[in-house]
Amino acid sequence: MATDMQNLIGANEEDDEEEIDMDVKDEDNEDQVNGEKHSAAQMMLGADGMMTSASGQFQTQPQLQEQVGTPGGGARRSRPLEEKERTKLRERHRRAITAKILAGLRKHGNYNLRVRADINDVIAALAREAGWVVLPDGTTFPSKSQGSKPAGGTSAGMTSSSSQMLSQQAPPTSLHGVSSRHCTSVEYNACHMKGVFLPTPSLYDLSPSAHSRSSDMVGDGEEQTESLPLIAGSVEAINDKQLIGLPPKLPERDFAGTPYVPVCVMLPLGVVNMKCELVDPDRLLKQLRVLKSINVDGVMTDCWWGIVEAHAPQEYNWNGYRRLFQMVRDLKLKLQVVMSFHECGGNVGDDVCIPLPHWVAEIGRSNPDIFFTDREGRRNMECLSWGIDKERVLRGRTAIEVYFDFMRSFRVEFDDFFVDGIISMVEVGLGPCGELRYPSCPVKHGWRFPGIGEFQCYDQYMLKSLRKAAEMRGQSFWARGPDNAGSYNSHPHETGFFCDGGDYDGYYGRFFLNWYSQILVNHGDLVLSLAKSAFESTCIAVKLPGIHWLYKTSSHAAELTAGFYNPCNRDGYVAIAEMLHKHGAALNFACAELHTLEQREDLQEALADPQGLAWQVLNAAWDAYTVVASENAFHCHDRVGYSKILDIVKPVNDPEGRHFSSFTYLRLTPLLMERHNFAEFDRFVKRMHGEAVLDLHV
Numbered sequence: 001m002a003t004d005m006q007n008l009i010g011a012n013e014e015d016d017e018e019e020i021d022m023d024v025k026d027e028d029n030e031d032q033v034n035g036e037k038h039s040a041a042q043m044m045l046g047a048d049g050m051m052t053s054a055s056g057q058f059q060t061q062p063q064l065q066e067q068v069g070t071p072g073g074g075a076r077r078s079r080p081l082e083e084k085e086r087t088k089l090r091e092r093h094r095r096a097i098t099a100k101i102l103a104g105l106r107k108h109g110n111y112n113l114r115v116r117a118d119i120n121d122v123i124a125a126l127a128r129e130a131g132w133v134v135l136p137d138g139t140t141f142p143s144k145s146q147g148s149k150p151a152g153g154t155s156a157g158m159t160s161s162s163s164q165m166l167s168q169q170a171p172p173t174s175l176h177g178v179s180s181r182h183c184t185s186v187e188y189n190a191c192h193m194k195g196v197f198l199p200t201p202s203l204y205d206l207s208p209s210a211h212s213r214s215s216d217m218v219g220d221g222e223e224q225t226e227s228l229p230l231i232a233g234s235v236e237a238i239n240d241k242q243l244i245g246l247p248p249k250l251p252e253r254d255f256a257g258t259p260y261v262p263v264c265v266m267l268p269l270g271v272v273n274m275k276c277e278l279v280d281p282d283r284l285l286k287q288l289r290v291l292k293s294i295n296v297d298g299v300m301t302d303c304w305w306g307i308v309e310a311h312a313p314q315e316y317n318w319n320g321y322r323r324l325f326q327m328v329r330d331l332k333l334k335l336q337v338v339m340s341f342h343e344c345g346g347n348v349g350d351d352v353c354i355p356l357p358h359w360v361a362e363i364g365r366s367n368p369d370i371f372f373t374d375r376e377g378r379r380n381m382e383c384l385s386w387g388i389d390k391e392r393v394l395r396g397r398t399a400i401e402v403y404f405d406f407m408r409s410f411r412v413e414f415d416d417f418f419v420d421g422i423i424s425m426v427e428v429g430l431g432p433c434g435e436l437r438y439p440s441c442p443v444k445h446g447w448r449f450p451g452i453g454e455f456q457c458y459d460q461y462m463l464k465s466l467r468k469a470a471e472m473r474g475q476s477f478w479a480r481g482p483d484n485a486g487s488y489n490s491h492p493h494e495t496g497f498f499c500d501g502g503d504y505d506g507y508y509g510r511f512f513l514n515w516y517s518q519i520l521v522n523h524g525d526l527v528l529s530l531a532k533s534a535f536e537s538t539c540i541a542v543k544l545p546g547i548h549w550l551y552k553t554s555s556h557a558a559e560l561t562a563g564f565y566n567p568c569n570r571d572g573y574v575a576i577a578e579m580l581h582k583h584g585a586a587l588n589f590a591c592a593e594l595h596t597l598e599q600r601e602d603l604q605e606a607l608a609d610p611q612g613l614a615w616q617v618l619n620a621a622w623d624a625y626t627v628v629a630s631e632n633a634f635h636c637h638d639r640v641g642y643s644k645i646l647d648i649v650k651p652v653n654d655p656e657g658r659h660f661s662s663f664t665y666l667r668l669t670p671l672l673m674e675r676h677n678f679a680e681f682d683r684f685v686k687r688m689h690g691e692a693v694l695d696l697h698v
Contacts, residue, residue, distance in 0.1 A: 098118060105125070120138070253643070253646070255690060256693075258690040259657075259659050260688075261650065261662060262298070262662045262663070262688075263296055263685050263688050264664045265296055265299050265300070266631070266664055266666050267284075267299050267300065268668060269352050271324065272304075272324065276318070276320040281323065288327065291668075294682040296685060297333070298328070299328060300337070301335070302337075303321060303338065305356065306354045306355050316413070318414075334421075335424065336664065337423055338434055339410070339426060341430075341434075342433060343356050343381065346382075356384075363394060367393060369385070369461060370393055370394075370461075371385055374445065374455070377458065380456065382433075383431055383439070385461060386399075387460075391461055400526050411534050423538060426539070428528060428531045430523060434543055436520065436523075437545050437562045437563055440454060440562045441488070441561075449549065449606065450549040450605075450606035451487075452488075452489075452491065452550065452558050454485070454487060455516065455561055457519075458481060462519070466481075467479035469511075473511060481512070484496035485561075492557045500553075504557075505554075505555075505569075513565045516560075516563060517563050517565035520564075524576070528579075528583040531585075532583050532585075540584070541586040541629060542580060542588065547613070549608040551607065552607040553568075555567050555568075556568065559572065571620060577621045578624045580626045586626070586629050587628050588629045588664075622658050629664070630648075630664070631664040635666065637681070646684070646687055646688065649663055663688060
């Protein structure tokens with residue numbers, strides 16, 4: 001704790017002492033100026049002959065001493081040394097409290113505050129997350145979505161002068177609608193690595209547990225004599241601790257009678273180990289029974305290609321999955337299964353490492369062109385390049401044949417689960433992280449949010465396809481990738497290809513982007529045609545990511561490098577939606593909380609528009625009569641977060657029946673099973689099912 005305090009208050013104690021001395025000096029200077037002003041007034045004004053006159057008469061010494069010692073009667077020119085020391089002590093104490101607040105915000109709320117942040121930074125961060133706009137000079141007002149500015153209010157019951165001063169700097173009303181998230185640093189960086197949604201976690205929710213956490217951070221027993229208000233509102237003293245008065249309860253929608261949306265829960269990534277053995281079955285069984293007790297519809301699990309077909313082609317080991325599936329069937333739960341043809345490890349939320357099959361890695365050592373490749377020749381071994389979909393480079397089989405053989409083996413192995421209807425959906429992995437996209441933003445190659453990423457088309461098989469397409473157009477010199485598209489962390493205006501009026505909208509640019517995006521659509525088309533054959537009448541689904549940064553630019557560069565030909569003058573998601581509809585596949589779009597991200601300052605700077613992207617993709621799917629499912633991209637345990645998910649899964653009035661077909665919750669963890677979190681999840685499931693709940697207020 002001492003180390004944390006040192007880091008939060010500042011690495012250099014001498015700097016702090018300097019600042020404190022400057023604060024004291026400022027107070028002295030202010031006192032001195034006030035004293036001089038008062039003396040001048042005494043010289044100029046007379047009061048019944050008792051004050052100093054222009055002729056040089058002076059008032060008596062006792063009168064002067066009485067006036068100096070009387071509050072409001074004058075100010076000392078210099079302050080006693082003892083009072084200066086007391087001021088320093090108060091300042092140190094105030095900074096120590098601020099440091100505790102910052103430590104709590106970083107630990108529990110995951111706020112990205114600078115090292116030497118002060119209480120103004122804390123107030124500004126809370127205000128922005130609650131939907132307010134805070135300008136650099138401190139001017140604060142509601143965003144457009146909040147409507148007109150509420151009537152101002154003042155803090156009540158403040159116990160120190162510093163608290164009163166800071167309460168005037170806070171937003172004029174209590175902050176509301178702020179959610180609480182328990183996210184690790186890895187989870188927090190989700191938006192930086194996968195582009196789906198990542199909101200700034202909040203310190204507060206409107207639940208009792210969050211209220212108690214607030215009290216721990218604001219007041220810490222009898223030793224804490226001053227309080228620093230984090231949000232405007234009343235402060236109550238209870239058991240020698242100060243609690244922040246939360247705003248009135250806000251009404252939320254009543255989802256009773258709305259359509260029934262099934263809810264599944266994702267199982268841990270490593271529920272089956274590399275030997276295809278079920279990990280800790282007793283503990284898992286207890287957790288599944290608890291989920292069943294609140295009427296969760298089912299669970300989702302990944303079936304990893306790197307586990308099942310690990311050692312030799314067409315030698316499949318399904319033992320661990322059979323035991324897992326039998327456990328699920330015994331509890332009368334449904335199963336959603338992911339055909340995971342990518343590696344696990346290195347991406348957001350990956351807590352296990354599951355590589356591609358060993359025999360595939362051996363082929364890759366002698367022929368690295370089976371993997372996606374960037375302009376500099378760096379290979380991405382997260383999944384196989386789509387350039388080998390029809391190339392017999394995998395021990396005599398094409399990539400498409402390898403995927404089909406795996407899916408057919410799964411269908412035969414678990415035929416009884418399909419017949420009984422236990423397996424309700426099969427999601428087919430089509431790229432990195434199981435998503436239909438190019439691996440354009442690999443962190444291991446140096447990409448950082450909000451970089452544009454790079455095109456992944458430089459393996460020999462993709463270049464061969466590009467040459468063929470260029471020759472068919474009669475433009476053989478177009479058989480190349482763009483040479484002015486920047487690097488992973490470039491911004492559009494820094495490149496000749498993505499800048500406004502850049503080459504992306506020229507003849508060559510349109511040709512290249514059309515070919516690049518068509519490869520993505522063709523890959524999905526090929527794999528889904530075989531998946532439909534393998535799984536017959538069972539619902540199949542495809543996961544689509546939300547590349548929302550740079551959405552407000554003309555080129556939509558991040559989407560272009562990911563394979564979505566979606567500049568401002570073209571809808572790049574229509575062709576994908578129509579392809580899915582052709583195979584009767586559902587679109588699983590991890591967008592349930594994208595519309596909550598817009599107040600994040602880093603997303604605003606990244607010219608992101610999560611809500612705009614979400615509705616464009618959803619409308620493209622609905623217009624193509626494609627079924628839409630969804631999942632949350634980040635861990636959620638609070639009521640406010642659940643309400644926002646419900647609002648998008650079940651739109652108001654459900655126009656044209658456009659509610660989601662199912663929702664998958666990320667993910668089964670010990671944190672979800674905690675008493676308060678699980679009670680909130682139980683309530684969320686009831687509302688998804690269209691049941692009435694007792695308390696309809698946050």
